[in-house]
Amino acid sequence: MSSRRVRVTGLGRPDAGVSRTKKQQQNQGLPRQHQQQQEAGGGGRAGREHAHHLFDELLRRDTTSIFDLNSALSAVASESPAVALSLFNRMPRADLCTYSIVIGCCSRAGHLDLAFAALGRVIRTGWTAQAITFNTLLKGLCHDKRTSDAMDIALRRMPALGCTPNAFSYNILLKGLCDENRSQQALHLLHTMMADDTRGGCPPDVVSYTTVINGLLREGQLDKAYCLFDEMLDQGMSPNCITYNCLLHGYCSSGKPKEAIGIFRKMCRDGVEPDVVTYNTLMVYLCKNGRSMEARKVFDSMVKKGHKPDSSIYGTLLHGYATEGYLVQMHQLLDVMVRNGTQPDHYIFNILIGAYAKHGMVDEAMLAFSKMRQQGLHPNIVTYGTVMDALCRVGKVDDAMSQFDRLISEGLTPDGVVFRTLIHGLCACDKWDKAEELAVEMIGRGICPDTIFFNTLLNHLCKEGMVTRAKNIFDLMVRVDVQRDVITYTTLIDGYCLDGKVDEATKLLEGMVLDGVKPNEVTYNTIINGYCKNGRIEDACSLFRQMASKGVNPGIVTYSTILHGLFQTRRIAAAKELYLWMIKSGIKFDIGTYNIILQGLCQNNCTDDALRMFHNLCLIDFHLQNRTFNIMIDALLKGGRHDEAKDLFASLLARGLVPNVVTYWLMMKSLIEQGLLEELDDLFLSLEKNGCTANSRMLNALVGKLLQKGEVRKAGVYLSKIDENNFSLEASTAESLVFLVSSGKYDQHINSIPEKYRPTAKSRAV
Numbered sequence: 080m081s082s083r084r085v086r087v088t089g090l091g092r093p094d095a096g097v098s099r100t101k102k103q104q105q106n107q108g109l110p111r112q113h114q115q116q117q118e119a120g121g122g123g124r125a126g127r128e129h130a131h132h133l134f135d136e137l138l139r140r141d142t143t144s145i146f147d148l149n150s151a152l153s154a155v156a157s158e159s160p161a162v163a164l165s166l167f168n169r170m171p172r173a174d175l176c177t178y179s180i181v182i183g184c185c186s187r188a189g190h191l192d193l194a195f196a197a198l199g200r201v202i203r204t205g206w207t208a209q210a211i212t213f214n215t216l217l218k219g220l221c222h223d224k225r226t227s228d229a230m231d232i233a234l235r236r237m238p239a240l241g242c243t244p245n246a247f248s249y250n251i252l253l254k255g256l257c258d259e260n261r262s263q264q265a266l267h268l269l270h271t272m273m274a275d276d277t278r279g280g281c282p283p284d285v286v287s288y289t290t291v292i293n294g295l296l297r298e299g300q301l302d303k304a305y306c307l308f309d310e311m312l313d314q315g316m317s318p319n320c321i322t323y324n325c326l327l328h329g330y331c332s333s334g335k336p337k338e339a340i341g342i343f344r345k346m347c348r349d350g351v352e353p354d355v356v357t358y359n360t361l362m363v364y365l366c367k368n369g370r371s372m373e374a375r376k377v378f379d380s381m382v383k384k385g386h387k388p389d390s391s392i393y394g395t396l397l398h399g400y401a402t403e404g405y406l407v408q409m410h411q412l413l414d415v416m417v418r419n420g421t422q423p424d425h426y427i428f429n430i431l432i433g434a435y436a437k438h439g440m441v442d443e444a445m446l447a448f449s450k451m452r453q454q455g456l457h458p459n460i461v462t463y464g465t466v467m468d469a470l471c472r473v474g475k476v477d478d479a480m481s482q483f484d485r486l487i488s489e490g491l492t493p494d495g496v497v498f499r500t501l502i503h504g505l506c507a508c509d510k511w512d513k514a515e516e517l518a519v520e521m522i523g524r525g526i527c528p529d530t531i532f533f534n535t536l537l538n539h540l541c542k543e544g545m546v547t548r549a550k551n552i553f554d555l556m557v558r559v560d561v562q563r564d565v566i567t568y569t570t571l572i573d574g575y576c577l578d579g580k581v582d583e584a585t586k587l588l589e590g591m592v593l594d595g596v597k598p599n600e601v602t603y604n605t606i607i608n609g610y611c612k613n614g615r616i617e618d619a620c621s622l623f624r625q626m627a628s629k630g631v632n633p634g635i636v637t638y639s640t641i642l643h644g645l646f647q648t649r650r651i652a653a654a655k656e657l658y659l660w661m662i663k664s665g666i667k668f669d670i671g672t673y674n675i676i677l678q679g680l681c682q683n684n685c686t687d688d689a690l691r692m693f694h695n696l697c698l699i700d701f702h703l704q705n706r707t708f709n710i711m712i713d714a715l716l717k718g719g720r721h722d723e724a725k726d727l728f729a730s731l732l733a734r735g736l737v738p739n740v741v742t743y744w745l746m747m748k749s750l751i752e753q754g755l756l757e758e759l760d761d762l763f764l765s766l767e768k769n770g771c772t773a774n775s776r777m778l779n780a781l782v783g784k785l786l787q788k789g790e791v792r793k794a795g796v797y798l799s800k801i802d803e804n805n806f807s808l809e810a811s812t813a814e815s816l817v818f819l820v821s822s823g824k825y826d827q828h829i830n831s832i833p834e835k836y837r838p839t840a841k842s843r844a845v
Contacts, residue, residue: 179212186219210245221255250286257294265291289322296329324356331364366399394426401434429461436469444469464497471504495526506539534566541574549574569602576609611644639672646679681714705739716749740777751784775806786815795831
């Protein structure tokens with residue numbers, strides 16, 4: 080309400096019917112009834128309309144006391160300060176009590192200038208203002224974050240006018256300071272009150288101490304808060320339930336359960352009865368920390384003490400159960416709640432639906448959603464968002480879109496959470512057109528997604544090979560002025576590299592620098608890897624050299640990528656040179672780098688060099704992987720060094736490693752090529768004994784190799800194993816069977832093939 084519309088007459092003129100003799104001025108004190116009403120923070124008990132009507136009736140009377148008018152004005156003021164101000168303009172006369180009411184109205188309505196004007200009128204009239212007259216103004220100033228001004232009035236101007244601040248005045252100041260995070264100043268003011276008390280001033284009360292303790296706790300000064308609590312006890316002040324609740328909440332919020340429990344026990348020992356807030360504070364802490372079963376004990380204790388839980392307390396425990404997956408306990412508590420007469424509200428239904436959604440129980444979530452409507456509750460945006468998330472989790476994105484349309488038809492405005500849920504769901508179901516359409520609608524509604532949202536969307540698109548769409552999303556970020564960060568650029572760069580468009584990735588790197596975003600090691604590694612995969616090792620090395628000049632130090636991943644690229648392009652000398660330089664520079668190698676070097680040497684006919692490096696690693700007890708052994712075994716077998724390969728295979732167990740499927744396949748393939756089929760069977764048995772399970776790919780490869788060698792009987796044995804494990808026959812294996820039948824060479828062995836595979840072979844042969 081504008082101050083121009085509030086016409087408070089009488090602030091600049093002497094009041095009609097008010098004499099200003101000294102004796103009358105001294106008798107203009109506030110009625111006791113009004114003082115009690117003001118200190119309690121409320122006016123008359125009648126409703127605003129009734130008080131307004133009563134005020135009109137009083138004005139129509141020939142003789143009406145100012146006391147009655149003030150009472151009616153106070154009753155209206157408690158409900159509507161603005162209306163009370165308009166009624167004040169109709170009063171034929173006013174006294175100090177009237178102006179106190181007006182000051183309170185102006186302060187609560189936010190018109191502090193009018194409040195000061197009314198106070199000025201009181202002072203000019205010569206009345207002796209009491210603390211209650213100032214207190215509402217002090218409260219208004221503090222509410223307006225002008226606590227310093229309030230302190231100047233209370234501590235300097237009030238005493239100068241012969242008015243001593245009372246406990247309410249000080250408590251208003253203490254709260255104002257604490258609300259402005261000035262609890263240290265509040266503590267100093269509290270100590271000032273204590274010092275003044277020895278000289279007949281205003282002593283702090285339990286509200287004073289509790290206010291400052293709470294302020295200290297809110298600012299994280301737990302030790303000071305507890306010291307003040309001890310000080311309070313030393314002064315003979317008895318803490319009340321609110322004091323203990325403040326300490327309890329402070330300790331719980333700071334993750335100090337032992338101290339919180341200690342305060343709770345002291346509270347009970349001191350005979351202070353915990354209230355619902357006490358119990359709820361403990362329950363909230365326990366549930367947030369995954370201790371809902373302990374929270375239930377607190378709940379049961381509360382009920383036993385005669386406290387009736389409200390919907391909020393039930394919600395706290397239900398949410399704790401839901402978060403920890405205790406759905407049975409959640410249902411049982413819900414039944415207790417309904418039996419005790421508390422019906423589920425929006426918050427409770429949202430908890431239930433969210434719990435079902437989290438555990439993939441979509442049907443149960445939708446049933447709760449329906450029950451909510453049956454009970455006359457209209458789903459809010461949180462409810463819809465939870466339901467849509469549940470549907471998207473199980474791929475029912477079309478149903479989620481139907482709910483989206485429904486919420487709009489019901490007049491609800493979708494928020495960012497709803498849009499993000501649907502867009503991620505659409506992306507997961509490859510409905511990219513609709514996802515982009517929804518993203519544009521989201522922005523059109525004034526909900527601008529953040530960088531994290533766009534990065535997630537870019538990542539989805541790039542992984543699916545839709546780099547053109549990803550670039551469109553990137554351009555949208557530019558248009559709507561969303562900050563692009565290093566993850567944004569690196570994600571799109573990776574998308575281009577995966578699509579083989581390394582030059583586009585390089586251009587984007589240049590644009591990234593122009594945009595003021597500094598590339599990191601991952602950015603450079605992505606493009607270097609892209610160059611290497613495309614055989615452009617010179618470009619990769621050039622970018623590698625640029626990294627250091629740009630202030631980005633290459634890591635082991637960068638070096639490993641370059642080494643792999645050099646070996647792939649058969650630049651053995653350059654690879655060895657880089658390897659030696661890395662050793663000289665003190666770069667620590669990981670097993671991944673050693674595997675790249677060993678494989679690179681083996682693939683380039685440097686198996687002996689690889690063996691020397693391998694044996695050196697064994698000597699220094701370097702932690703090797705199965706893959707390391709597989710690289711060396713494969714190289715030895717390809718070089719016809721079967722005995723060395725067998726020794727290496729046998730040494731796996733000695734080093735605490737178990738041969739995997741790849742290791743066994745390498746050895747089995749060699750045995751088949753050598754015609755050692757009995758050893759093949761023995762090796763297969765050892766595979767099963769060592770806890771390694773043959774997979775479909777291995778068995779199909781084994782059968783294919785045996786058929787290729789004409790070992791039809793043995794192939795039949797392993798075909799049976801494919802059947803036993805319910806694996807499918809791969810296309811390459813089926814083709815080998817067709818070739819075998821069509822050649823006619825092995826007709827006498829055709830019965831060795833399991834019957835279910837013979838029709839396949841014969842039909843394909845035809």
